[in-house]
Amino acid sequence: MERYFPIFILVQTLVSQPSQCPHGWIQRNSSCYAFITGAPDGSTEAEIYCNFLHSRLVEIETVAENEFIRIHLMDNHLKGNFWIGLSDVLVEGEWVWLSTQSPATYTDWAPHEPNNANSNEKCGTIDYNYHWNDLRCSEKSNFICEKMVNEEVDIIG
DSSP: OTTTHHHHHHHHHHHTOOOSSOTTOEEETTEEEEEEEEEEEOHHHHHHHHHHTTOEEOOOOSHHHHHHHHHHHHHTTOOSOEEEEEEOSSSTTOOEETTTOOBOSSOOBOTTOOOOGGGOOOEEEEOTTSSEEEEOTTSOEEEEEEEETTOOOOOOO
């Protein structure tokens, strides 16, 4: 019995750790995510809203992160488009993350996407099929904000 006691304590400690994210945010590894569904907006307004929350539109960099988001959306029956922080507004076909302007090295485009329909789809979303799609940046959509766990907030003044 004594041999198993330390393992039980370890499991109990790991399970009972409180989230290091603000209330309403979901933690995965060192990131916190907020799935904003009650205030659909254009991509630029969504980015501003995320910035107001000391975050940014989500930048999905790995298969594991993409699967975490997809599973969360599916498990919670969240449908429709969700803005992500991806755009080719500067150079057509060169998809970059908004906060860093670095190229997206991992993507999960839906079949036949991105297609730049009508030559004006410049912003990335996760669509109703839980894959990536390009849309007009002014389209009203839900969005996902991301920030680092316990990210410090600079107060000016």
